[in-house]
Amino acid sequence: MPATSHSAVTDHLVIIGNGMAGHRLVEALAGKPGRPAHITVIGDEPEPAYNRILLSPLLAGEMAREALTLHDGDWYAEQGIELILGERVTDIDRAARRLTTDAGRTLDYDRLVLATGSRPARPPVPGLELPGVEVFRDLRDAEALMRFGQHRADEGGNAVVIGGGLLGLEAAEGLRKRGQGGLRVSLLQRDDRLMNRQLDLIAARLLENALRGRGLDIHTDARLERLEPDDQGRVCAALLTDGTRLPADCVVVAIGILPKVSLARAAGLEVNRGIVVDAWLTTSDPAIHALGECCEFEGQTFGLVEPIWRQVEVLAAHLAGETVAGYVDTPCATKLKVSGVALYAFGPTEPEAGHEVLAYHDPQQGDYRRLLLKDGRLEGAVLYGDTAAGPWYFEQALAGRDLSAGRAALLLGAADARVRLDAAADTATDSPHSPAKEAA
Numbered sequence: 353m354p355a356t357s358h359s360a361v362t363d364h365l366v367i368i369g370n371g372m373a374g375h376r377l378v379e380a381l382a383g384k385p386g387r388p389a390h391i392t393v394i395g396d397e398p399e400p401a402y403n404r405i406l407l408s409p410l411l412a413g414e415m416a417r418e419a420l421t422l423h424d425g426d427w428y429a430e431q432g433i434e435l436i437l438g439e440r441v442t443d444i445d446r447a448a449r450r451l452t453t454d455a456g457r458t459l460d461y462d463r464l465v466l467a468t469g470s471r472p473a474r475p476p477v478p479g480l481e482l483p484g485v486e487v488f489r490d491l492r493d494a495e496a497l498m499r500f501g502q503h504r505a506d507e508g509g510n511a512v513v514i515g516g517g518l519l520g521l522e523a524a525e526g527l528r529k530r531g532q533g534g535l536r537v538s539l540l541q542r543d544d545r546l547m548n549r550q551l552d553l554i555a556a557r558l559l560e561n562a563l564r565g566r567g568l569d570i571h572t573d574a575r576l577e578r579l580e581p582d583d584q585g586r587v588c589a590a591l592l593t594d595g596t597r598l599p600a601d602c603v604v605v606a607i608g609i610l611p612k613v614s615l616a617r618a619a620g621l622e623v624n625r626g627i628v629v630d631a632w633l634t635t636s637d638p639a640i641h642a643l644g645e646c647c648e649f650e651g652q653t654f655g656l657v658e659p660i661w662r663q664v665e666v667l668a669a670h671l672a673g674e675t676v677a678g679y680v681d682t683p684c685a686t687k688l689k690v691s692g693v694a695l696y697a698f699g700p701t702e703p704e705a706g707h708e709v710l711a712y713h714d715p716q717q718g719d720y721r722r723l724l725l726k727d728g729r730l731e732g733a734v735l736y737g738d739t740a741a742g743p744w745y746f747e748q749a750l751a752g753r754d755l756s757a758g759r760a761a762l763l764l765g766a767a768d769a770r771v772r773l774d775a776a777a778d779t780a781t782d783s784p785h786s787p788a789k790e791a792a
C-alpha cells in the first residue's frame with residue numbers, strides 16, 4: 353500500500369500497537385467467526401510482536417532472540433490481517449474516523465483499538481538525558497544493554513541500575529551475567545527494601561543477601577541526586593544525596609512505567625493516568641477501545657500480562673459480536689525471573705487490621721513463608737525459597753476458601769494442607785447434623 357493511500361471499507365478494525373496486548377487480541381480474533389472482515393495492525397517497532405517478558409532472559413544470555421518471536425509476518429498474511437510495521441500513529445481524527453501515521457499514511461476505521469502500552473518513567477534528576485543512560489523496555493534497549501555488557505566483560509567497567517523492583521532487578525542481574533564478572537553492577541533502591549510492593553522485610557533481605565552473594569552491589573534507602581558526565585559528555589557517575597559517588601559507564605532507569613496516552617489525549621478521549629475504559633474496554637468514544645498497559649479501569653492501571661490476557665478475551669468476544677461478561681479486575685501474583693531465585697507473592701506486604709500472620713523461616717536453607725489470613729481466608733502470601741505451594745495458595749485466596757480446618761498444616765504446603773482440609777470436609781459430611789446428611 354502506498355504511504356499516502358487511505359482505505360475506505362465498511363467493517364474495518366484498526367489496532368494501534370503490535371505489542372503483547374495488540375498481538376494477543378489479533379490471535380484471539382483470528383479464530384472467531386464473527387471477527388471484523390478487515391483488520392489492520394500498526395506497530396511502530398520494526399519487527400512483528402515478540403514476547404517482551406523474555407527480554408530479561410535474553411539479556412541474561414539464557415535465551416536466544418528467535419525464541420521471543422510470537423508470529424512472523426507470514427502468519428498475519430495467512431489470517432488475512434494487514435500488518436504495518438515501523439510506523440507510528442501520530443493523529444486520530446475521531447469525527448472522520450481516520451488516523452495518520454508518521455509516514456504520511458492515512459487509514460479509515462470503523463472500530464479502533466489502542467494497545468500502545470507504556471513508557472519507562474524517569475526520575476526528575478539532572479543528567480538523565482546524557483548518552484549512556486538507557487531504559488529496558490524493548491528489543492533495541494535489550495540489544496544495547498547486551499552490547500554494553502559483552503564489551504565490558506572484556507574491558508571491565510561499571511553499570512548502575514536505578515530501581516529495585518522486578519524490572520530493575522532483572523536488568524541488573526541480566527547485565528551482571530552478560531558482564532561475566534568483568535562488569536560491576538550497582539543497584540539503587542529508594543525504599544528500605546527490594547521489591548517493596550511485593551515483599552515483606554524478611555523476604556526482601558533474603559533476596560538482597562542472595563543477590564549480593566552473586567556480586568550485585570545493592571544500595572537501599574538510596575536517593576539519587578544527579579548523574580555526572582565525563583569530558584566527552586557521556587554519563588560517568590551517579591551521585592547520591594548522602595555523598596556516595598558510584599562510577600557508571602552505563603545507567604539503566606527502571607523505576608516504573610507510565611501508560612502511553614498522548615495519542616488518546618490529543619484525540620480528546622477521557623484520560624486519567626491511563627485511557628479510561630469500561631468493563632468492555634470501551635473508551636469515552638464508543639468506536640474506540642483500549643487495553644493493556646495504556647488503559648485504566650476503575651482507577652487501576654496494569655503492568656503484568658495476566659490481567660491483560662483477560663482483557664483480551666473480553667474485547668475479542670465483544671468485537672466479534674459475542675455476548676460476553678465485562679472485565680473484572682482481580683489480584684495478581686508476582687514471580688521474579690532471576691534464575692536460581694524463587695519467590696512468589698500476592699496481597700498486602702504488611703499485616704493489616706484483623707490479619708493473622710502464619711510464618712515459617714529457615715535462615716540456613718534460605719526458606720521463608722508468610723501467610724496473611726483474615727477470618728480463616730488467605731489474603732496474602734510471601735514465599736521465598738520453596739515456592740511450590742504458591743499457585744495453590746493463590747487459588748485458595750481467589751476462591752475465598754475458609755482454610756481454618758487446615759490451618760496447622762497450611763505452612764507445610766499444598767499437599768499437607770489439602771489432606772487436612774479434605775479430612776475436615778469428610779468429618780463434616782459424616783456428622784449426623786451435616787447438610788449432606790440432612791439433604792439425604
Ligand SMILES: Cc1cc2nc3c(=O)[nH]c(=O)nc-3n(C[C@H](O)[C@H](O)[C@H](O)COP(=O)(O)OP(=O)(O)OC[C@H]3O[C@@H](n4cnc5c(N)ncnc54)[C@H](O)[C@@H]3O)c2cc1C
Pocket residue numbers: 368369370371372373374394395396397404405406407408439440441442467468469470488489490519612615643644645646654655656657658660689
Ligand atoms: C523486560 C521486561 C520484562 C517483563 N517481565 C514480565 C513478567 O515476567 N511478567 C509479566 O506479567 N509482565 C512482564 N513485563 C510486562 C509486560 O511485558 C507488559 O505488561 C506487556 O508487554 C504489556 O503489553 P502492551 O501490549 O500493553 O504493551 P507493549 O507490549 O509495550 O506493546 C505496545 C506496543 O505499541 C507500540 N506503540 C505505542 N504507541 C504507538 C503508536 N502511536 N503507533 C504505533 N505503535 C505504537 C509500542 O512500540 C509497542 O510495540 C515485562 C516487561 C519488560 C519490559
